[in-house]
Amino acid sequence: MRRLLGGLVLFIFFSQPLFAAKFDYGLNAKPVADNTYLFIGKKEDFNFQNGGNIVNSGFIITDEGVVVIDTGSSRRYGEQMLAEIRKQTNKPIFKVINTHHHPDHFLGNQAFKPAPIAALKGTVKGIKNSGDMFAENLYRMTGDWMRGTEAVVPDITLQPGIEEIGGHELEYIELSGHTGSDLAVFDRTTGVLFAGDLVFHNRTLTTPHAIPEKWFVALDKLAKLPFKVLIPGHGEPVSDLSAIEQTRDYLRWLVTTLENGANKGLSMNEVMQTEIPARFAGLALVKSELNRSVVHLYPGIEKKTLHKLN
């Protein structure tokens, strides 16, 4: 079976250009509010077919220029995003914002140079430290879609607070929990909330750098904002609290499952066998993401149950 799979991967690799013609992500700017557009990614993990188009990115057309929020997973993604933006407006790119340091949110930065690229201090540091390693990983997971991609570190440290840009009042909210540095952008003019990966919708949340107790705090803060549309980092936008509640519900179940397992002395593999409640059956990738989260979060939780002897 493994041999067969190996063969299949090779086949896909070599025949990739046949069906992924010209590495076209098929990006389509979907209007979600006045002057506000969204590219909605697939609810999948990175692979050779989707090329990393698994994330939501968006843009706001203001009187002063375009504000871009997250740039996708590769140089090609950024370029195709820019081409789609150009179908809507000829205004200059005023500013690019990266919500956090995960590769599907900033590896398209290259395409927008020389526009200013801004992110929170912690995100800038994360991209500086891990950007090249992330790009290498994505080459391995998506192949030639990544050609020519290099990590571009944001050149502006974004200060939390309110910035008025060409008739849009943008509120930059510094949070953490999905990573050590997560930005939410709330457009007070249109009521659109770009929540970054603090909110997932019908797609299981990911935890490689998660700090669950901070994530809960962040979700509570987001829930209090008077948004009209919420753009999750992954999954369809919503106009109510459902995506925040779904994210919180799964995260709470995950943490409780890990803590209960550690308190019973379970091994990692035993925790991975936990039955997933029916209400999460609709979350894409729930089984594989549970396994990943056990690896990310269980060692720390397990350690708390052990006592120092010497």
Place this chain on the structure above:
Amino acid sequence: MRLFLCVLLMVGSFSMASAEEIPEDPLGSIQWDDMVRAYLSEHKVVFDDRVKVVAPEFAEDSMNVPVSVDASELTGIKEIFLFAEFNPIPKILKFYPEASKAAFSFRFKIQQASPVRAAVLTNDNIWHVGGVWIDAAGGGCTRASDDRLAGDWADHLGEIYAAVWDTGTVRRTKISISHPMDTGLVAGIPSFYIEEIQLTDDAGKLLARIEPYEPVQENPVFTLDLGKNGSINIEAIDNNANEFSARIVR
């Protein structure tokens, strides 16, 4: 010349087959025969479903791959030997169950996709083998450990952490020892790892013995199912002759 070599190789494998048959690998790994010759050739080898090896299909963190072995359906176990044939250091760990259940869990470092296998030697001198493939992005054996990178490993070397849960017939026991478990494959960092861990009761009777090799995770956590009652004495030694000991008082 090439033909000549092929003939030689065929003769070689025929003579091997007549000495001790190497069973065909259900995991289809090209390294299987070499592993048998390197580690298992002294005894007959059979694949056995009673040797259960559990690990995730994909190694999310190549320095921290969880593996669980349960061979408790077999009796008369002398030794359980774990290896991953595509690792630069294939040997992972040997476990001698002694007075404990032949089931345990820990985590290890993987360099690339590989089967991980448990070979269980029974008193009748047969290796019973079970295993699974683990896919991996890789690099676990040639990266420095987190505490090496943080530079504070020496402050915690040999600290022992443990907990015991009474779970019916056995005592679930977790033991963790702070140690960088350096593979020797990172430039400038020689191999430095715990070589042996002995668990005994107060009468000095062996409860279980573990011989880790370099690929066992940094600051390893071992999950074991020991027999009932009494305190547990933990004694460990690494390849630099550092000795660590602690006692779980019950």
